[in-house]
Amino acid sequence: MWRALLVFSLAGKAVAVVLWSFSSFHWGAAACFFLPDLPILYQVFVPSSQILCRVFTRFDTPRQEVWLTIDDGPHEEDTPQILELLDRHGARATFFLIGERAERHPGLVSEILRRNHEVGHHTQTHPVASFWCASPSRVGRELDDALRVFERGGASPRWFRAPVGIKSLFLRSALRARGLACVGWSVRSLDTVSRDPDRVASRVMRSVRPGSIVLMHEGRSLDSGVRVKALGRVLDGLAERKMACVVPRPEQLR
Ligand SMILES: [Zn+2]
Incomplete structure (x- = not known):
């Protein structure tokens, strides 16, 4: 196309x-x-545009449930705390990991899987500024290098999320060749630009519906006042509304 x-x-x-x-x-x-x-x-x-590459932005469900996705990890301080929070709430999530960070923390990749969460693919180096103009071979390297890292940690990702949702011209064929599908989001927490965890949580809770894909982050891109706390507030808010955090089946995605 x-x-x-x-x-x-x-x-x-x-x-x-x-x-x-x-x-x-x-x-x-x-x-x-x-x-x-x-x-x-x-x-x-535009992250939700569909012609260059099909991007899933929600899932079908008759139940009160959402898909919580956490980008940019793993992170040595945040990931263990997030795993504890998710356990406490009985919540499942997908961690869209960056390959070179996973390479530094292989134990966190296996811990994510051991706690029954899922690992998604978020490129090897998270090239925000250059992914849009990357050549086919560069796109292939971003995918393959990270896949090798994830495989060493025991993970076989099904889902890919482009850095900041910016796609490459050659993404569709590169994903298809590796059995990956592109996942976007329906609720953006804007936790990377906020300094207030309550505001992050209220932004999510205003927009969240059954079948929403919620985008959150971990690591140094977040303000210290927001890291982990915002996710805790979101989990509290979802629990108050009796909404479960699940990992949907592929056929549910839209
Ligand atoms: Zn990212």
């Missing part, structure tokens, strides 16, 4: 060159040159 978007963009540029050469229709030429790039930019940078 990225090829069709590219052809559309190049065709617009060709029309623009013709218009600039043979007419005085300058605004029209500029529009033909730049506007066809907007669909590509939308597909790459």
